[in-house]
Amino acid sequence: MARKPETNIDELGLSATALAVVTERYLCRDSDGRVRESPGQMMDRVAGFVARAEDAYRARTADRWAERFSALLRSREFLPNSPTLMNAGTGSGVLSGCFVLPLEDSLDSIFATLHTTALLHQVGAGTGFAFSHLRPHDDLVHSTGAHASGPLSFITLFDAATQVVRLGGRRRGANIAVLDVHHPDIQEFVHAKSDRTALPTFNLSVGVTEEFMLAATADRPHPLINPRTGRVVQEVSARALMETIAAQAWRTGEPGLLFLDTINRANPLPELGPLEATNPCGEVPLRPYESCNLGSLALPRFLAGDHLDEQRLAQAVRVAVRFLDDVIDVSDYPTPELAAAAGATRKIGLGIMGLAETLAALGLPYDSEMAVRFTRRLMSRIARWGHAASRELAAERGVFPLFDHSRWAAASSAPMRNAQVTSIAPTGTIALLAGTSAGIEPMFALSYTRHLLGRAFVQVEPLFERLATERGLWSPAIAAEIAATGTATHPDLPVDLRRRFVTALEIDPVWHVRMQAAVQRHTDAAVAKTVNLPETADIDQVRNVFQHAWRAGCKGITVYRSGSRPDQVLRPPPPT
Ligand code: CDP
Structure with a gap:
């Protein structure tokens, strides 16, 4: 397409924050850095x-x-994940945001994967790994007669490499390490981030089974199994282990849990083997070598008065699915295995952002039955439109190569172009560009200072200011109160306004989980979400959130108790 010369840097009407992010992260520069x-x-x-x-x-x-x-991107109705915006057409063409890489119990496998990890981090992609197959600490190494150093030592190695590669990049590479709850080193793993500065490039998740969740409730023993020999090496109390996990999560926000059985019940290609890991923020369970390019619809852009313009939304879904399917073909992959895996299942991850802003605009408090019901219905439609778009592409271009081996083939005769269509990303950066609230998270605060790229931005939720002004309620007293507390709790404000701008820490954790579960129900992959807890929450509450999330059908869960990490950023993982 011919490039029109444009002198107006702000022709899209971006906010100062959005402009700063775009300039720093996405815009191409010449060799002098201009x-x-x-x-x-x-x-x-x-x-x-x-x-x-x-x-x-x-x-x-x-x-x-x-x-x-x-036209779709310029309208900011839909934005692809950061690597696509940064790298498309620039020569460093890895466009997918997320990869999962293999780790077998051998130095060859570990160091080959470390190499691929460095190449992916260099271009801003995130990587996830299951360390579950590595033999435990102190286990035998036949070739040397010595003792193995265990998964934790290798996680540390990957962390160090990531920090080195990070220095040259525009986006910091992020990792997730998953360890199966049966691994003998599970205790060490759960405590790995007790020192809050440890492993800064890693999120940690324990891969739990239904059997473990039930054993924790019933106080039954839980076997630890050496993955090299398949032998049970110890039995521990499932309840005590769960208690330790909850206590650590209470203290530091980590580890999170991945519900492996729930994930695998929805595995579109069980024949390839079980899903054991996800990308760094948990929204895409993948097999080793698989990747997923994400993109999110900015819901508030589809608001038309007191409703969402569903026709326009359906249209955007259709074009977005086509866009994401095209990304697979034009993306570079640093190794042939990555290219082959992406082409075989053609997984894409279409999601939403700006849910909280949309609910506020429609007058639905985030922590209400109405909001949960609205969101579930909306996600079911987006999934339906997304699947229809993938079928349309299949008719035009053919099904994904492994279609015949997939659940899609078993479930119906409807052809699909993509083994997976929907996924809910955190949208840490692209929501700033879209000028809306992140992913499906509630608003964090109605006014805050965001420290980004070395500069401070003070933001007041614009929708709140507009609605309060329209109703003649915007006063210096209210402005000061919001600036001081970040919440709409001033007694002069009418209840409906206060309720619809409820913020993350005012929301009972139960509603966080209910919202996540409602969205998960109609999402092919998984949902990135953090359950925010107030500083006063206790360990029992964390354990209850874990149990509730599992029973409600979530594929994973992350909690973050306010103030539990010294470097508290606006939102916990991912580190941007
Ligand atoms: O908004 P943006 O496209 O930048 O990313 P996101 O939605 O916050 O994160 C999507 C995925 O990108 C995460 O789940 C990670 O897999 C990856 N990511 C990363 O590798 N490094 C970061 N600093 C942030 C995200």
Whole structure:
């Protein structure tokens, strides 16, 4: 697509925050480091590059699709994950945000994966690993007659490498380490971040089974199994282990839990083997070598008065699914295994952001039955439209190569282009660009100072200010109260306004979990969400959140108790 010269750096009407993020993270620079494109031109660059995939399916259609994609991105109704925005058409062309890499119990496998990890972090992608197959600490190493150093030592190695590679990148590479709850080193793993500065590039999750969750409730013994020999090496109390996990999560926000049986019941390709790990923020369970390119719809952009314009939303879903399917074809993959795995299942992750802002605009308090019901219904529609778009692509381009081995083939004769279509990302950066609340999280505060890229931005929730002003309620006293507390609790405010702007820490944890579960119900992959707890919460509450999330059908759970990490950022993981 021909590039029109644009002098207006702010032709998209971006906020100061959005402009700062775009300039720092996404805009192309010349060899002297000078910015050489506007935000609009960046959207054209991304759209034009991704649309090149179209020509391979139907000659000379790329330009037409480039226009459609560009219009969608420029409207900020939909944005792909950061690596696509940063890398498309720039020469360092890894466009997917998330990868899972294999770790077998051998130095060859571990160091080959360390190498691939470095290549992926260099271009801003995140990596997830199951360390569950590595033999435990002090186990025998036949070749040397010595003792093994165990998963934790290798997690430390990956962390150090990530920190080194980070120094050169525009986005800090993030990792997740998953350890199966049966691994003999599980205690060490659970405590790995007791020192709050340890493993800064890693999120940790314990992979738990239903058997373990039930054993913890019933106070039954739990076997620890050496993955090298398959032998039970010890029995521990499931309840005590759960207590330790909850206590650590209470103290530091980590580890989280992954509900492996729930994840595997929804595995679209069980024949390939079980899913054992996710990407760093947990929203995409993947097999080793698989990747997923994410993209999110900015829901508030579809507001039309007191409702969402579902026709326009359905249309955007259709174009977004096509865009994400095209990304698979034009992305670079640092190794042949990664290219083959992406092509075999063609997993994509279409999600939503700005849920909290949308609920507030519609007058639905986040912690209410109405909001949960609205969101469940909305997600079911987005999933339906997304699957329909994938079927349409299958009719045009063919099914994903492993379709015949998938649950989709077993469930119905409807062909699918993508083994997985929907996923809810945290949208840590792209929500700033879209100017809305992140993912499906509630608003964190109505006014806050965001420290970003070395600068401070004071923000007041614009929707609150607008609605309060329209109703003649915006006063210096209220402004001061919001600036001081971050919440709409001033007694002069009417209850309906206070309720619809309820913030993360005012929301009972039960509602956090209920919202996550409602969204999960209609999401193919998983949901990135943090259950925020007030500083006064106790360990029992953490354990209850874990149990509730498992019973409600979530695929994983992360808690964060206010003040439990010294470097408290606006939102816990991912580290941006
Ligand atoms: O908003 P943005 O596209 O930058 O990313 P996100 O939605 O906050 O995170 C999506 C995924 O990108 C995460 O689950 C990680 O897999 C990865 N990520 C990363 O590798 N490094 C970061 N600093 C942030 C996210």
